[in-house]
Amino acid sequence: GILFNNEDEKEDTSFEKNICRFFMGLFLIFHVFRAEQKFADHMKEKNEASSEFAKKKTLLEQRQYLPIFAVRQQLLNIIRDNNIVIVVGETGSGKTTQLTQYLHEDGYTSYGMVGCTQPRRVAAMSVAKRVSEEMNSNLGEEVGYAIRFEDCTSEKTVIKYMTDGILLRESLRESDLDHYSAVIMDEAHERSLNTDVLFGLLQEVVSRRSDLKLIVTSATMDSDKFAGFFGNVPIFNIPGRTFPVDILFSKVPQEDYVEAAVKQALQIHLSGMMGDILIFMPGQEDIEVRRFFTSLLQPQCNMRLEDLENAPPLAVLPIYSQLPSDLQAKIFQKAPDGVRKCIVATNIAETSLTVDGIMFVVDAGYCKLKVFNPRIGMDALQVYPISQANANQRAGRAGRTGPGQCYRLYTQSAFKNEMLTTTIPEIQRTNLANVVLLLKSLGVQDLLLFHFMDPPPEDNMLNSMYQLWILGALDNTGALTPTGRLMVEFPLDPALSKMLIVSCDMGCSADILIIVSMLSVPSIFYRPKVPSVHCSDQVREKFSVPESDHLTYLNVYLQWKNNNYSSIWCNDHFIHTKAMRKVREVRAQLKDIMVQQKINLVSCGSDWDVIRKCICAAYFHQAAKLKGIGEYVNVRTGMPCHLHPTSALFGMGYTPDYIIYHELVMTTKEYMQCVTAVDGEWLAELGPMFYSIKHAGKSRQVSNILPEYHTQHIQCAFVTLDHKTSHKGQFL
Ligand code: CDP
Numbered sequence: 018g019i020l021f022n023n024e025d026e027k028e029d030t031s032f033e034k035n036i037c038r039f040f041m042g043l044f045l046i047f048h049v050f051r052a053e054q055k056f057a058d059h060m061k062e063k064n065e066a067s068s069e070f071a072k073k074k075t076l077l078e079q080r081q082y083l084p085i086f087a088v089r090q091q092l093l094n095i096i097r098d099n100n101i102v103i104v105v106g107e108t109g110s111g112k113t114t115q116l117t118q119y120l121h122e123d124g125y126t127s128y129g130m131v132g133c134t135q136p137r138r139v140a141a142m143s144v145a146k147r148v149s150e151e152m153n154s155n156l157g158e159e160v161g162y163a164i165r166f167e168d169c170t171s172e173k174t175v176i177k178y179m180t181d182g183i184l185l186r187e188s189l190r191e192s193d194l195d196h197y198s199a200v201i202m203d204e205a206h207e208r209s210l211n212t213d214v215l216f217g218l219l220q221e222v223v224s225r226r227s228d229l230k231l232i233v234t235s236a237t238m239d240s241d242k243f244a245g246f247f248g249n250v251p252i253f254n255i256p257g258r259t260f261p262v263d264i265l266f267s268k269v270p271q272e273d274y275v276e277a278a279v280k281q282a283l284q285i286h287l288s289g290m291m292g293d294i295l296i297f298m299p300g301q302e303d304i305e306v307r308r309f310f311t312s313l314l315q316p317q318c319n320m321r322l323e324d325l326e327n328a329p330p331l332a333v334l335p336i337y338s339q340l341p342s343d344l345q346a347k348i349f350q351k352a353p354d355g356v357r358k359c360i361v362a363t364n365i366a367e368t369s370l371t372v373d374g375i376m377f378v379v380d381a382g383y384c385k386l387k388v389f390n391p392r393i394g395m396d397a398l399q400v401y402p403i404s405q406a407n408a409n410q411r412a413g414r415a416g417r418t419g420p421g422q423c424y425r426l427y428t429q430s431a432f433k434n435e436m437l438t439t440t441i442p443e444i445q446r447t448n449l450a451n452v453v454l455l456l457k458s459l460g461v462q463d464l465l466l467f468h469f470m471d472p473p474p475e476d477n478m479l480n481s482m483y484q485l486w487i488l489g490a491l492d493n494t495g496a497l498t499p500t501g502r503l504m505v506e507f508p509l510d511p512a513l514s515k516m517l518i519v520s521c522d523m524g525c526s527a528d529i530l531i532i533v534s535m536l537s538v539p540s541i542f543y544r545p546k547v548p549s550v551h552c553s554d555q556v557r558e559k560f561s562v563p564e565s566d567h568l569t570y571l572n573v574y575l576q577w578k579n580n581n582y583s584s585i586w587c588n589d590h591f592i593h594t595k596a597m598r599k600v601r602e603v604r605a606q607l608k609d610i611m612v613q614q615k616i617n618l619v620s621c622g623s624d625w626d627v628i629r630k631c632i633c634a635a636y637f638h639q640a641a642k643l644k645g646i647g648e649y650v651n652v653r654t655g656m657p658c659h660l661h662p663t664s665a666l667f668g669m670g671y672t673p674d675y676i677i678y679h680e681l682v683m684t685t686k687e688y689m690q691c692v693t694a695v696d697g698e699w700l701a702e703l704g705p706m707f708y709s710i711k712h713a714g715k716s717r718q719v720s721n722i723l724p725e726y727h728t729q730h731i732q733c734a735f736v737t738l739d740h741k742t743s744h745k746g747q748f749l
C-alpha cells in the first residue's frame with residue numbers, strides 16, 4: 018500500500034476513506050473481545066478433554082519434530098569429546114528447551130546439575146515451566162529456575178534455568194561452580210553484561226575443572242568470535258528448517274510507529290492471508306493493549322466497514338518482561354480455529370521466546386537499551402534504532418512454519434545507512450559499578466587486564482570505580498574496603514547496599530530494610546483510569562509523607578503490616594497485592610543476608626529524620642537544589658530536573674531547598690523518581706567530596722583526598738552550597 022514497496026500496490030484502492038471510523042473501532046474491539054472469549058472457552062475445553070496421556074504424547078512428538086532432535090547424538094558426542102562447545106542454531110531449533118534434557122538423559126546430572134543461563138528473567142521462568150512439562154514433573158522439582166529474589170528450585174532439581182546474574186553471584190560463593198556438571202550459557206549473541214563477565218570467569222573455571230562442560234549457544238552465525246575467545250573450540254551448527262521470508266520496507270519514514278504498526282497489522286488481517294502476526298515494539302508503554310485500542314479508534318485506519326464486519330476475529334496478545342506470567346503464557350497457546358493471533362512484543366520475542374505459527378512480522382525498528390548517560394551520570398533506558406542483526410533476527414521469526422513476510426516500518430536506506438551492523442554489547446555502554454564490585458571481590462586486581470571478549474571503554478570502568486569510591490566501597494588505591502566487601506553480599510545496586518549497611522549504625526536498619534525492599538519491586542501503586550485516576554491518587558495521598566517518597570513507601574508497608582498483610586486492604590487502597598507480597602519476600606531475603614553479615618535490625622521508631630539522613634548517606638551524589646517554584650537543578654551539574662507528578666512532594670506547597678533522588682527517568686522531561694528532602698548540612702557532612710558549606714565570604718576548604726585518576730571528575734563536580742545561616746534546620 019502507501020507504506021510498502023510491495024507489488025500489490027493497486028490493492029490500496031480498495032480501502033475507502035472516511036467511513037464511520039468510530040464504528041470500525043468498536044467492531045474491532047468487539048472482534049477482539051469475541052476472540053478472547055472464544056480463546057478462553059477453547060482452552061478450557063481443550064484442557065478438560067485432553068487426558069494426561071494424550072498431552073504427554075503430543076509433547077514428545079513436538080520434541081522429536083525440533084531440528085535439534087535430528088542431531089542429538091552428534092551433539093552429545095561432540096560435548097563428550099570437548100569441554101567447551103559453541104552451539105549455533107536458528108531461534109526455535111530447540112537449543113534452550115532440549116540441550117538441558119539431552120545432557121540429563123546422557124547422565125550428566127548424576128554428578129551435578131545442568132545449569133542454563135538466560136539474559137532475561139521471563140525466558141528463565143517460561144522455559145523452565147515448559148521443560149518441566151516436557152519432563153512431566155512439577156516446576157521447582159526436577160526442573161527449576163532462579164531469578165533475583167525468587168528461587169524456584171529444590172533438593173530434587175537437576176536442571177536449573179536461571180538468569181546470568183544468578184550464576185554470576187553463585188560464582189562468588191563457589192568459585193569453581195562445583196554444584197554443576199554442565200553449564201549452558203544460552204543466548205550468548207545477546208551479549209548481556211553478565212554473560213560477558215561470565216565468559217571470562219567460566220573460561221577460567223573450565224581450565225581448573227576438567228569435568229565441567231561449558232556450552233555456549235547463539236542464534237546468530239557470527240559465532241567464530243566466541244570460538245576464538247575460548248581458544249578455537251568447536252562450533253556445532255544445528256541444521257535449520259527455515260522458509261524464505263519476503264522483506265518489505267516502508268517507502269517513507271514513519272512518524273508514529275504504533276500507528277503504522279496497527280495499520281499494517283489490520284491490512285494483513287483483512288487481506289485474507291493465513292497465519293499469525295508478530296509485531297515488534299520498543300517498549301511496554303507502546304504495547305499495553307490500551308494503547309493499541311486507542312490507536313485502533315484513531316482515524317488513520319481507513320478501512321471499509323464491510324471488510325471489518327466480515328473479518329475473522331483477532332486476538333491481540335501482549336508480551337513484555339513486566340507482564341504477569343499467567344498473561345505471558347497466553348502467547349504460547351494455540352488460538353482456536355478461525356482466530357488469528359496478533360502478538361505485540363518487545364525484543365523479548367526476537368530470540369529469547371519462540372512462538373510457533375508466525376507468518377507475518379511487523380518490525381517498528383526500535384528497541385530499548387540501557388545506555389550510560391554521562392549527562393546524568395547514570396544509566397538510562399532509552400529507545401534506540403535496532404541493528405541490522407536485530408532486524409534480520411526479527412524477520413526470521415516469520416519463516417519458521419512456512420514462507421513468511423516481514424514488514425519493516427522503516428526505509429531500506431535507513432536500514433543500510435543508519436543502523437549499526439550489530440548492537441554494541443552492554444558491557445561497552447552501561448555503568449559497571451556492580452561488575453567492578455564483583456570482580457574486585459573475586460580478587461581481580463587490575464580490571465583493565467581482565468579477559469573480556471570486548472573490553473569496556475576505560476572511561477566507563479574508571480567512572481564506575483569512581484562511583485564506588487564515593488560510596489566508600491573502594492579505597493584510594495582502588496582496593497575493596499570492608500564496606501565494599503559487605504556491599505557485594507547484597508544482590509542490589511551499590512547505593513542501595515550502602516544504605517542498608519550504614520543504616521545499622523544510624524539506628525534505623527529495620528526501617529531502611531523495608532524501604533530498600535519497596536524500591537526493589539516495580540509499581541506498588543496502580544492508577545486505574547476507571548472511575549478516574551484521581552480516585553486512586555486521592556487514596557494515595559493518605560499515605561503521603563510530605564517530605565519523602567521513601568518514607569511514604571515505608572508508611573504504606575507499615576500500614577499494610579498493621580492490617581495483617583491483607584489483600585483486601587491493598588485493593589481498597591489501589592495497591593498491587595502481588596507486588597506487596599513480593600516486597601515481603603524480598604525483605605525476608607535481604608534480612609537473612611543482614612543477619613548472616615551481623616547487621617543488627619534496629620528501628621528508629623517515629624524519629625524519621627534519621628531515616629532521611631541515612632538515605633542521604635547513600636544518595637548524596639544525586640542531589641538537587643530548589644531553583645524556582647517547583648523547579649530543581651542538579652547540585653553538581655546544574656541540569657534542570659523535575660519532581661514527578663506522582664511524588665509525595667509534588668504540588669504540596671512544600672518545596673524543600675535540597676532533595677536527593679533515587680533515579681532519573683527521562684520521558685518528555687527529566688524526572689526525579691522517588692525523592693526525599695534533605696538538610697543541606699547533611700550533604701556537606703556525608704558527601705564532602707562534592708559539597709562544602711560557604712560561610713559568608715570565606716569558604717571552608719575540603720582537602721582533596723581523591724585518587725589521582727579522578728581529579729578531573731571532581732573539579733567539575735565540586736560545588737559549594739550556599740550557606741544561608743549557620744543554624745541547622747533553616748535549609749528546609
Ligand atoms: O532455544 P531455541 O530458540 O533454539 O528453541 P526453544 O526455545 O528450545 O524452543 C523450541 C520449541 O519449544 C519451540 O517450538 C517453542 O515454540 C516451544 N516452546 C514452547 O512451546 N513454550 C515455551 N515456553 C518455550 C518453548
Ligand code: MG
Nearest residue numbers: 112113368369
Ligand atoms: Mg533459546
